[in-house]
Amino acid sequence: MTVSLEQLRRCHIAVDLGAARTRVFVKGAGLVVDEPSVCAVNTRTGALIAVGEFAERMTGRTPGYIRVVRPVSGGTVVDIEMCRRMLGHLLDDKLRRTLRRKPRLRAAACVPHDADPLAQRAATETLIGLGARRVELVDTLIAAAVGCGLPVERPEATMIIVCGAATTQVAVLSMGSxxxxxxxxxGGDAIDHAVVQHLRQQHELMLPSQSVRPLQLALSGNGLTPHGPESTEIHGRDVATGLARSVQVQTAAVRDAIHTPLTAVLDGIGRVLRDCPPDLVADLADRGIMMVGGSARLPGLDQMLRDATGMPVHIAERPDVCAILGLGAMLEGRIEPMTLNPLAD
Structure with a gap:
């Protein structure tokens, strides 16, 4: 999956197929698509009814013959045909005509770190189905680091955490690798699920829809930090009666509920630091950790990482779009590799 910056500069579009959202960057036009990775399908005819934001709003509100599907899971395409149809509908007619006029359309795509060959092939086949003649694959960690402005090309350590919906990726980068x-x-889905289970078991309350992010409902202000609100009111459906009901949820109890999935993330950070050379770890003590991804905005998560690692933790300015913006910067030639001059004999 090693691709040079020169190869990326020849690409026309960049795609980030995430479990939560799909984003498309077109050279010269910028970010043109940022929609949920969701499709609504008529199971009787196979017709695509809706994609993106509208399809996500249909979750839990459809009759039996309409199914809401997610063709991407954990950053990996699990349904190539459906993902291709979704991308085709997300791109507007004018953009499709523009891309169709390019006889040798080249595309670049983000793939998760250490993705297996099957996952890489699925991403490639999806873009080839859209008309791409050649597809370059870039590690999401590299693209996200470039997108949030980290000096990845220098011989200095930079640590990045990509907090996705289904997975969390942690890496230490140096000299562009x-x-x-x-x-x-x-990822964020596991944390949301922990809160949903807490509300069901402790309060016998079900939230209205799977598409509603429970953490955004359950928390306000400073969220999970000790300085946040002690409790907040949540509206949902009673498990036993099925009637609407409101309960007061203690923030401390929510912190305990999400402790288990967050422990797995902290263990992963520990493994990465243990495998890292001591000189690079010394750099990180001053520079700290950069968080990107949609789940990086989870209230109080950055403070939890500071307490666990003892290092500074920063959240990128636009954490949810760092990967696609980094890939777009590579396409437009705004990233220059560090030049190494060999010593003369």
Whole structure:
């Protein structure tokens, strides 16, 4: 999966197929698509009814013959045909005509770190189905680090955590490459599920829809930090009666509920640091950790990482789009590799 910056500069579009959202960057036009990776399908006819934001709003509100599906799971395409149809509908007619006029359309795509050959092939086949003649694959960690402005090309350590919906990726980068990395199968969805289970078991309350992010409902203000609100009111459906009901949820109890999935993330960070050379770890003590990804905005998560690692933790300015913006910067030639001058004899 080694691809040069020169090869990326020849690409016309960049795609980030995430479990939560799909993003498309077109050279010269910028970010043109940022929609949920969701499709609504008529199971009787096979017709695609809706994609993106509208399809996500249909979750839990459809009759039996309409199924809401997610063709991407954990950053890996699990349904190539459905993902290709979804991408085709997310791109507007004008953009499709523009891309169709390019006889040798080249595309670049983000893939998770250490993705197996099957996952790489699925991403390639999806873009070839859209008309791409050649597809370049870039590690999400590298693209995200470039997108949030980390000096990845220098001989200095930079640590990045990509907090996705289904996975969390942790890496230490130096001289434009990954020194050590780990992918943890725990993401924002697992944290949300822990809160949903807590509300069901402790309060006998079900939330209205799977598409609602419970953490955004359950927390306000400073969220999970000790300085946040002690409790908040949540509206949902009673498990026994099925009637609407409101309960007061203690923030401390929510912190305990998400402790288990967050422990797995902390263990992954520990493994990466243990495998990292001491000189690079010394750099990280001053520079700290950069968090990107949609789940990086989880209230109080950065403070939990500071307490656990003892290092500074920063959240990128636009954490959810860092990967696609980094890949777009490579396409447009805004990233220059560090030049190494060999010593003369």
């Amino acid at each position: 990954i020194v050590t990395a780990d992918r943890i199968p725990v």
